Amino acid sequence: MTQxxxxxxxxxxxxxxxxxxxxxxxxxxxxxxxxxxIWHTAVQYQFYHALALLAVGLLARQGMAGASMMTATVCFALGTLIFSGSLYVLAFSGIRWLGAITPIGGVLLIVGWAALLWPIVRS
Structure with missing residues (x-):
């Protein structure tokens, strides 16, 4: 999962x-x-979570591996894909109902941050 x-x-x-x-x-x-x-927001969130994924990978290499780090990785990867991806498609196509999908990605990103926080607070 680190890789x-x-x-x-x-x-x-x-x-x-x-x-x-x-x-x-x-x-x-x-x-x-x-x-x-909307396009700009998608790019921003993609960059924030690209850096978050790199941080998770580096923390896992330093010994913070475990279920929380796996959850953070999956949530950041899927959340970014859904959040930013839906915004890219919305901006490019103008199809407004795609904005209804975006919060699913946002919830995954929030869960990813909570999963990252959990082992830090616990130790």
Missing amino acids: FALAAGSLYGLIGVLLGAFGAHALASKLSADLQA
Whole structure:
């Protein structure tokens, strides 16, 4: 799971740079201001959680492995995919009902942070 966390964090960071640049350059004149803001939010959250995945992977390498770290990894990876992914599709397509999926990703991200906090507080 350590390797997965590090790989997913690196991949999300890489894709975040690409999608951030794509949004700033290729989509800037094509999206309305509110859809640009949605795209920007997706990129921000993707970067935050790319870094979170890298932190989880590094903490696991330092000996903080366990069920909590596995839960944090899965929740950060899936939560980012659902949260940011739904916002990217919403911004690109303008299909507003996709915003209803976004909170599922947000809940997973919250659970991921709680799972990361748990072994720290417990020790």
